[in-house]
Amino acid sequence: LQRDAKGQYLFDLLCHHLNLLEKDYFGIRFVDPDKQRHWLEFTKSVVKQMRAQPPFTMCFRVKFYPTDPAALKEEITRYLVFLQIKRDLYHGRLLCKTSDAALLAAYILQAEIGDYDPGKHPEGYSSKFQFFPKHSEKLERKIAEIHKSELSGQTPATSELNFLRKAQTLETYGVDPHPCKDVSGNAAFLAFTPFGFVVLQGNKRVHFIKWNEVTKMKFEGKTFYLYVSQKEEKKIVLTYFAPTPEACKHLWKCGIENQAFYKLEKSSQVRTVSSSNLFFKGSRFRYSGRVAKEVMESSAKIKREPPEIHRAGLVPSRSCPSITHGPRLSSVPRTRRRAVHISIMEGLESLRDSAHSTPVRSASHGDAFAAPGRSGRAESSERVAVIADENYSPADSVLPTPVAEHSLELMLLSRQANGAPCSIEEEKESEAGTPAAEEAGGELRALCPGAGGLGAAQAEQVNKFVLSVLRLLLVTVGLLFVLLLLLIVLTESDLDTAFFRDIRQTPEFEQFHYQYFCPLRRWFACKVRAVVSLLIDT
Secondary structure, three states: EEEEEOOHHHHHHHHHOOOOOOOOOOOEEEOOOOOOOOEEOOEHHHHHOOOOOEEEEEEEOOOOOOOOOOOOOOHHHHHHHHHHHHHHOOOOOOEEEEEHHHHHHHHHHHHHOEEEEEEOOOOOHHHHOOOOOOOOOOHHHHHHHHHHHHHOOOHHHHHHHHHHHHHOOOOOOOOOOEEEEEEEEEEEEEEEOOOOEEEEEEEEEEEEEEEEEEEEEEEEEEEEEEEEEHHHHHHEEEEEEEEEEEEEEHHHHHHHHHHHHOOOOHHHHHEEEEOOOOOOOOOEEEOOOOHHHHHHHHHOOOOOOOOOOHHHHHHHOOOOOOHHHHHHHHOOOOOHHHOOOEEOOOOOOOOOHHHHEEEEEEEEOOOOOOOOOOOOOOOOOOOOOOOOHHHHOOHHHOOOOOHHHHHHHHHHHHHHHOOOOHHHHHHHHHHOOOOOOOOOOEEEEOOOOOOOOHHHHHHHHHHHHHHHHHHHHHHHHHHHHHHHHHHHHHHHOOOOOHHHHHHOOOOHHHHHHHHHHHHHHHHHHHHHHHHHHHHOOO
């Protein structure tokens, strides 16, 4: 890449390589040296956005989840969205009941290896695949049973389409979690979905706000504010605290982009948004892409031969490895997996999918910030089992960069010792600090000249401060200039409008005019004449 190459150039290059036309749903993600995630901004230089030394590791990801993924025009687009949701399922971001989890895993199995064949697939063959953060033998038997009896004859494309249709009905479809705390100090995960803003605490969706109810988003330091206007003109402000100011800014920018993409009718309606009410303070950001309605209209016009798809089943896949590449590395030893129970989430069925807007409640539920929970035993058959921890803690998904295979082995071995997923902090270090392994459509390496480093970060902070000061000076000078023009019009012009007449007749203005303005005008005229005569003499 050239040093001044924009993000749009890199993204277009990647989409051309993938033969992808419906590209507006995707983006490029990277992690800075402080372990903070970012979406690559297409209007800015790639090199200037990076604070690390080259080579840079980036990841191709779904940025805006389609409202109806089954309605996507091309199979290549559906396949890439399928890969992303399969990854979400593996990392514990897509919560579901045990029956739904078994069906989703069976669809993946059918897409990966095709129809069940007793000669090729021995007893326990589904255990060689890692579909979820944790497995149970009962769940593996259920997956194999569905694969054998219900999905025979489905092509990979059909299985992937059915997978997308099922995943889209789940409550946490499209969730990209941002760890935060509420005003009570309880852990929470904020997320933006195709249908609105979501808050998850303790495996429960405590808030869901439709996009048309969100009136404003802003942040100050680590504090994120969401302004909500619900029925009967009820206005609410939700406040959450991010771990760092950079994380809060990333959360705010994601919210601005998602709201613009899903809510607006045309990209011409997009406006520059400020994080502060003052012009010279805070950050300013503008979404630069097309909106969902425009993308769907453009997709309907695509007319070409379907491109060839090279599916990930032909190569080793961490989230769902092929049987031909040996058994998976389990995060829990086989002897201990019998003791691992699928955790419980109460009330999931009572919460409908994204078409329903739950009332905003001030009550908060959750445990320690970003602490991974333990699996619990099901106390009643009426309770709903899900594939997740008791606390919604998608540790693997907090950072997008995949780890290399040797690092993955070390990570999984350490999990075996602990019997629980890595913490968010450990995951940040492992994912942001290691090179990425190859995964279908999942990774991009860009070799860019130039150095970023610590100096660039310091220079960026100085530039922000200088820009803030310049904005303040500009606003001050502008206000003084406007006042001066108004004063000249009042004192020197012959305009006799009612507004000016009322001001001129006030005692205060008459006193100012005769005692201050007139002497000042005579003094200024005298100085001008002196300067002119001096210039003439010389």
